[in-house]
Amino acid sequence: MARGKKYANALAKIDRSKRYDFEEAVKLALENAYAKFDESVDVAVVLGVDPRHADQMVRGSVVLPHGTGKTQRVAVFAKGDKAKEAEAAGADYVGAEDLVKKVQEGWLDFDKAVATPDMMPLVGRIGKILGPRGLMPSAKTGTVTWDVAKAVKEIKSGKVDFKVDRAGVVHAPVGKVSFGPQKILENLAAFFDAIIKAKPSGAKGQYIKNITLSTTMGPGIKIDPAAVKDLLEKYGRD
Template sequence: RRAAALSSSTGGLRRRGGLGPDEKRQLRTDHLDQALRLVRACATRGFDEGVSVDVLLNVDAKRTEERVRGRVLLPHGQGKTVRVAVFARGEKADQAREAGADVVGAEDLVEEVLKGRLDFERVLATPDTLPALARAARVLGPKGLMPNPKRGTVVTDIAEAIQRSKAGEVEFRAQLAGLVMVGVGKVSFGTKKLTDNLLAALDAVLSARPDRFRGKPPKRITISSAMGPGVDLDHTLW
């Protein structure tokens, strides 16, 4: 089925009708490379738009046993610099600095966060700093930055975690409606790099579903640039 989805054929393009004048133009195609060409062609706002894939899963995210979350290391990253803050002490703090962490600290960093410092996109922590870090939960939590073992952001191998964060590791989770959104790069990446990233993202999202849903196609897969129309892939091919 994937071979069909990756086909470079120009057939299979359809316009979804019935859209009002204020709605985005919606396109549909059976072929991934054609979908990405359409997305790139429609990105005409004069800046390098981000590209994302939305996957509507056939799960009920309200049920604990059907929640979907995970991480994926995109082969070509997301096309942006990720600033990483690390809560660590002693030798682990030294390792974090050597590995390229942008901000490193423990109690002192907690105080800075409480004062409003949030100049980072990802937060990692060693287990021993969690009691001190709890004070910053009310600030980091609403931003989705609070380290959590389930998210893979409470770590002992701090150097590897920093390298993965810098290299383009992305977290994802299904919203209550079962929708997962993953940024897969920039329009300037070109079709080949976007294809690699998108396939990695789709594999990770679909593999993160509970066992009884695996092998079943999702309800919808849509690719779009930040300001462009959505292009629906034939979800039955996945």
């Protein structure tokens, strides 16, 4: 893919043979962000797992202390009192059969979905629509729950779901350029704490193999996996 002069200038400031610590990488990423919009800051982590084996699947969620910088639109599949709880918690769309019908007709104007357990047989009808888009509610990520109010509030406050892909890589947003270094580093610490806690029993050898940080338009910056320990000590939550 062709790149412009601004990208080339940003790339020239990065030592491609070096693995930076987190503070250096975040500083470089933010200083070299050149887009006219507020770029997202994203992290990609190569894990020493084989997702083809069930006992090596890495999946979970984390509420970033400073959010992602993006307002999430939440749809909740619930009835009765649970529907009222979801509305009170700030859900953007709440419904049952009517919401399922809208999705079947092509409506997908939301970023996350939550459902009460009794709604799952109904939601299952649109699983082939929601699943490929990463919108299917799941108990593993806390989006199939009776406590819909908590689920909605967590998503609105910056909850990020993560799942290892077929290549053994986990991708996640950790904020915006406008956040500044401190907030990005604290978000990264929360994310890596969750990744470590999600380590599967079947994973052998080195778990975190490679880390790359980038902004929406900027080049990737390699980070030393050994720096995770220092990140958690300095910026992790008590």
